[in-house]
Amino acid sequence: MNPQDMIRDEVRALSAYHVPDPGDAVKLDAMENPYAWPAALPQGLAEQWAAGLADVALNRYPAPGAEALRDDLAKWMGLPALANAGDLDIILGNGSDELIQLLAMAVKHPAGGAKPCILAPEPGFVMYNMIARFVDADYVGVPLADGFELDLPAMLAAIKTNQPALIFLAYPNNPTGNLWSVDALQAIVEAAPGLVVIDEAYTAFAADSRVEWLQQYPQLLVMRTLSKVGLAGLRLGMLAGQKCWVNELDKIRLPYNINSLTQYSARFALANMAPLEAQASSLRQQRGELFARLSEVDGVSVWSSEANFLLFRLEKADAVAVHASLVEQGVLIKKLHGAHPQLEQCLRVTVGTESENQQFLDALNRALA
Ligand SMILES: Cc1ncc(COP(=O)(O)O)c(C=O)c1O
Incomplete structure (x- = not known):
């Protein structure tokens, strides 16, 4: 007995949803909020959360x-x-x-x-x-x-x-x-x-x-x-x-x-939503800054975004090679080239902390140099 006999053809034709192991890379591939919780909670709230957790x-x-x-x-x-x-x-x-x-x-x-x-x-x-x-x-x-x-x-x-x-x-x-x-x-x-x-x-x-x-x-x-x-x-x-x-x-x-x-x-x-709301508001601001800086990179076109990520196209470079270079430099973003005809030479970066965004921009500039 084997999967061919037992498992639906459509299931066998699928590939499992692949999530790369981030190791200690700068993780800007999955639209997560970069700020830790509960470490980022105001003093006292983290302890309160942990104490309640112990009572579950x-x-x-x-x-x-x-x-x-x-x-x-x-x-x-x-x-x-x-x-x-x-x-x-x-x-x-x-x-x-x-x-x-x-x-x-x-x-x-x-x-x-x-x-x-x-x-x-x-x-x-x-x-x-x-x-x-x-x-x-x-x-x-x-x-x-x-x-x-x-x-x-x-x-x-x-x-x-x-x-x-x-x-x-x-x-x-x-x-x-x-x-x-x-x-x-x-x-x-x-x-x-x-x-x-x-x-x-x-x-x-x-x-x-x-x-x-x-x-x-x-x-x-x-x-x-x-x-x-x-x-x-x-x-x-x-x-x-x-x-x-x-x-x-x-x-x-x-x-x-x-x-x-x-x-x-x-x-x-x-x-206790205030800390998370403040993070979202700071990410919206960071998005604006990242958008402006990414737009200045030669050969990059960026789309404006209402989410916590930016989609951009490499007009003069190969997205697969640039993505590989970013991974090698310890920066994970999403490669979209190949996922859909309208996403040719496209990559997507999640808005991170100021320092993560800077590391991404530095790595991108090196990859494009
Ligand atoms: C448009 C959209 N809907 C839903 C989800 C899935 O979210 P969840 O983490 O709640 O499963 C995502 C995740 O990237 C998304 O982009």
Whole structure:
């Protein structure tokens, strides 16, 4: 007996999601917040967090529905202030990746077709495509227009043809970093025959959120994560929308998917958000500085970003060779060249601390010399 006989062809055709071992490199490849937590907490708060952690009952299963944490997160997302707050609910995932998976597993073709279709603009977040393949759904990636704006006519045509059960719109988008035109976004939500997820993973760094649309569009879900604001290690994502959707998704959520240490730590963080908010604000400022300095490098074009990373293109050098040189110099960033035709010679750098950004710029200049 071997995998060829036992494992679905689509699964064997996949490559596992590869995360390089960072060793002690400057880590600017995964959109993490560079500042430590709880070490960066104001005096006294770190001790308070650690003391509470010692009281978490590890011999017991976690609170199954994580009700207290869900309430706190609903407030963090501003749901109680919405007109239809009573109709809305929130479901938690082990990172938003798990929520994408729950959605992909739950939906069916809206018009009774064989397989559900999952649609997203591309280049976009790779997990939408990968998870569609995990669950044997069809995936349609619609190319972005020049400048990485949504190609509205192409999106509307693809929606009409494919009748997607699920549309993912990362807002801001990864890896391009931009927010979409609100009019285009609205036209897509209104044209969708199925569910639409606005994925606001990078909302802490962005000038806009569409959470208020939950009042207006019953087919809309808004997804967020704590990963980018400094708590990537907790693995906690959330999806808000009408109770009718959340109730169904909750049936396929594995029991106790949010462990007790995460529940406790996330509640503690939400009650003491000032240090994390200050970090996000400083990262937004660093982003501006990094953007300006990167734009000055000869042969580099940078896209402006509403997230905690910058996408840039090497106009005169080979991105694969430059990436390899950066790795050799101990700086990890993301190589996007080869991932999508529109990302030719592109690399993506996460905004780090001032000193990490400087190390990245120095290493890039050496690689380009
Ligand atoms: C657009 C987008 N959504 C979701 C995620 C996944 O976040 P999480 O860490 O909550 O699984 C990412 C991670 O890079 C992302 O870029």
